Amino acid sequence: MWSYLIRRLAYNIPVYFSILLLVMLALRVRDPVFGRLGKNATQEDITALRAELGLDRPFVYQYGDQVRQVVTFTFDEKSWDYDGQTVGEVLRRCIGPSLAITIPALILTSLLSISVSLVSAWFRGRTLDKSLVFVSVLGMSISFLVYIIFGQYFGAYRLNEYLGKDLFAIYYEPSASNATLGEFVTQVWPKYYLLPVMISVIVAMGYDTRFYRAVMVEESSRDYITTATAKGASHGKIMFVHMLKNALIPIITRVVITIPFLITGSFLLERYFGIPGMGNQLLMAVESGDFPIVQSFTAVFAAIYILSNLLTDVLYALVDPRVRLS
Amino acid sequence: MSDSSANDSRVLRKFLRHKPAVVASVVIAVYGVVAFVLLVVGVITLPDTLKRVGAELQPGLSSERLPEKRLLDCEWLIDRIASLSERRNPEKALAAFSDMGVRRIADVELDELLNRIDLAWESYDELADIEDVTAAAAGTLDDPDVPPPAEVRSMLTELEKRTDALLEPMTKAEKSTRWFELLLGTDRQGRSIFYRAVYSVRVAILIGLVTALLSVTIGTLAGLAAGYFGGWVDNVVTWFYSTFASIPNIVLLILLAFMFDGGHIDGPINKVTGGLLDRLIGGRLDETLIPVYIAFTATFWIGPCRVVRGETMKIKELEYIQAATVMGFGRARILLRHVLPNVTYLMLINFSLLFIGAIKSEVILSFLGLGVKKGPSWGIMISQSKSEVINSFFWQIGTATTFMFFLVLAFNVLSDALQDVLDPKHV
Numbered sequence: 001m002w003s004y005l006i007r008r009l010a011y012n013i014p015v016y017f018s019i020l021l022l023v024m025l026a027l028r029v030r031d032p033v034f035g036r037l038g039k040n041a042t043q044e045d046i047t048a049l050r051a052e053l054g055l056d057r058p059f060v061y062q063y064g065d066q067v068r069q070v071v072t073f074t075f076d077e078k079s080w081d082y083d084g085q086t087v088g089e090v091l092r093r094c095i096g097p098s099l100a101i102t103i104p105a106l107i108l109t110s111l112l113s114i115s116v117s118l119v120s121a122w123f124r125g126r127t128l129d130k131s132l133v134f135v136s137v138l139g140m141s142i143s144f145l146v147y148i149i150f151g152q153y154f155g156a157y158r159l160n161e162y163l164g165k166d167l168f169a170i171y172y173e174p175s176a177s178n179a180t181l182g183e184f185v186t187q188v189w190p191k192y193y194l195l196p197v198m199i200s201v202i203v204a205m206g207y208d209t210r211f212y213r214a215v216m217v218e219e220s221s222r223d224y225i226t227t228a229t230a231k232g233a234s235h236g237k238i239m240f241v242h243m244l245k246n247a248l249i250p251i252i253t254r255v256v257i258t259i260p261f262l263i264t265g266s267f268l269l270e271r272y273f274g275i276p277g278m279g280n281q282l283l284m285a286v287e288s289g290d291f292p293i294v295q296s297f298t299a300v301f302a303a304i305y306i307l308s309n310l311l312t313d314v315l316y317a318l319v320d321p322r323v324r325l326s
Numbered sequence: 327m328s329d330s331s332a333n334d335s336r337v338l339r340k341f342l343r344h345k346p347a348v349v350a351s352v353v354i355a356v357y358g359v360v361a362f363v364l365l366v367v368g369v370i371t372l373p374d375t376l377k378r379v380g381a382e383l384q385p386g387l388s389s390e391r392l393p394e395k396r397l398l399d400c401e402w403l404i405d406r407i408a409s410l411s412e413r414r415n416p417e418k419a420l421a422a423f424s425d426m427g428v429r430r431i432a433d434v435e436l437d438e439l440l441n442r443i444d445l446a447w448e449s450y451d452e453l454a455d456i457e458d459v460t461a462a463a464a465g466t467l468d469d470p471d472v473p474p475p476a477e478v479r480s481m482l483t484e485l486e487k488r489t490d491a492l493l494e495p496m497t498k499a500e501k502s503t504r505w506f507e508l509l510l511g512t513d514r515q516g517r518s519i520f521y522r523a524v525y526s527v528r529v530a531i532l533i534g535l536v537t538a539l540l541s542v543t544i545g546t547l548a549g550l551a552a553g554y555f556g557g558w559v560d561n562v563v564t565w566f567y568s569t570f571a572s573i574p575n576i577v578l579l580i581l582l583a584f585m586f587d588g589g590h591i592d593g594p595i596n597k598v599t600g601g602l603l604d605r606l607i608g609g610r611l612d613e614t615l616i617p618v619y620i621a622f623t624a625t626f627w628i629g630p631c632r633v634v635r636g637e638t639m640k641i642k643e644l645e646y647i648q649a650a651t652v653m654g655f656g657r658a659r660i661l662l663r664h665v666l667p668n669v670t671y672l673m674l675i676n677f678s679l680l681f682i683g684a685i686k687s688e689v690i691l692s693f694l695g696l697g698v699k700k701g702p703s704w705g706i707m708i709s710q711s712k713s714e715v716i717n718s719f720f721w722q723i724g725t726a727t728t729f730m731f732f733l734v735l736a737f738n739v740l741s742d743a744l745q746d747v748l749d750p751k752h753v
Contacts, residue, residue, distance in 0.1 A: 012568075012572075014565075015565070015568045015569055015572055016572070018565070018569050019569055019572055019573055022569060022573075023573070023581065026581055026582070026585050027581070027585075029585050030585065137735065137738055137739070137742075138735065140734075140738055141730075141731050141734040141735040141738055142727060142730075142731055142734075143686060143689045143690075143704075143705075143708060143727065143730060144686070144689075144690065145689050145690065145693050145705075145708050145709065146708060146723065146727050149708070149711070149712055149715055149723060150715070150723075153715045153716065157716065267576050268690060268693070271694070279576075282577070282580070283580070283694060286580055287695075298573070298577055298581065301573070301574050301577050302572055302573050302574070302577070304574075305572050305573065305574050306572045309572065
């Protein structure tokens, strides 16, 4: 097991370094300093800013510096937008809000869509199953953005009007960031985060339910199910004991695989609801040309992505003894 | 040869038996024809989608407007024409009027027009005195000074008649054009939602087609080479796709769109090659979409590459390939004549899947301001309707979503059918 893990890690390290290289090169196609200061900048300003970020050094040094920052997890470059704050400080501030969306969304989506797919598999081929599949295909054909716009309109705007009080906030308020942990769980999260999480769950349900149902259907045609049926096991026992256990292998893979999708989804949600997470911060940095943040945030996103891929491989090997580790 | 054609027709028969898939293909074909007609013939052109066709936020399908809104719409039109008639050269300004789509200002002497404007204002002022026209017309306003509801309604009709008299009566052809212009209402800038939605079909098909074709071609070639040759070729291809696959899709898209934004890449390429890119894709294929094409292709080629590589590695070990090798065929011939035909089903399935991916990603990129730059697209329409939804105006978001919904649904159904027919073992 350990040798497998180390081998996977060893394979991913060069991949990660080449991602860093690629990202850094891509960001230098347009002169970041020029983009930041605009056309009216004086030569002195440009030279000063360039020197401040060390962009005047040879590329190899810059690359080495970035690698050092990632490895030691100290992003000590100064952000251009936030005076006096390092990228690391901005990053630490943003991780919490992002996780407050992705983790609940992941758990809820998985639980709900597995339950729905079980219902679908139980009634396989009947009207309920067919309509569930149909609804999930319909749901998949609507843009994520439409869900968000209508979610905000009906879930926050109209509902608040109807109730006469603010159940869900329409837009994030900066004062909410100062809450203590207790306040965050009891007041801030339900008000600002619950609605985005629900939208995220509804969007992901269509894709996941369809996939899990396909997995269940695939499992249900295997020999061991026939054997169990022949032995006289009940329908319920076959489904929940025999089938679900085996179906867990692709399910776990799928759950871990959706982590990156959740990152993507939370980009839009954070942006739309003004939640100060990593995605929103990266987008703002791209717009204002805050080069140090764009560079380091992309590196962190890639790292999360690779780690979740790694986790998939390991879990896969752990759950399914048929997967050979060599 | 006869064997393979029998096989093809069996697949085709199986496909034709799949009713939803046939319907989906027809739907896709309709969208394709619309896009082709727009692209080549140009029934609805870019300027059509950008010009005003009437007052803002008109509901579509001739739905009833609130009396308050009717009053506002009349006010807007009278005010617009009155301000034109006060210009230094009123005849010229009035002749150039184009805020009502095909409708022109009444072809009468200036004095007569001014007279009609005064009449319209008179009628307007009477109604403007009422605090809440909507309530007054419904009779729910409890105020002795306000005329009875029936009278308010007839006053409103009279105002609309007088406002309409400022415009030239329409010919039959103009009437039908006008019907299309207002079919699905107007957006916040008074532009025709129908024109914008239909024009966006072209953008969607263009983005879908170009990126899906490019990605499938690149992915298949890379996958074939990696799977068949193995060794260092395989290592390079695997390295490339693991690298690209390890950057979150949206981050890569943002990064690439950001990088290619503002002609930083296509500019230099054009300069070096003497305007090659412009000649290749400028005009018809829309050069402002180049960043989008490149960003999508760079992320989408991974999918087909992965599956084709896996399949090629399996096929390589089969006896007929070994037989071909023994018969002394060249590697290129084996690859293209013997392996490629057996992975075409993967290309088809992936093409369909990537088409959906491209259309959906366009919406997200356009919302972030990195997507389509010139003219409308469904993504742009949906992002613009954000402020309209708050005012309970759903025509723009509804139209764009519906247009997109049927195309994406058709491709979803088609992809499923292709999977079923061509790759039944797949989960």
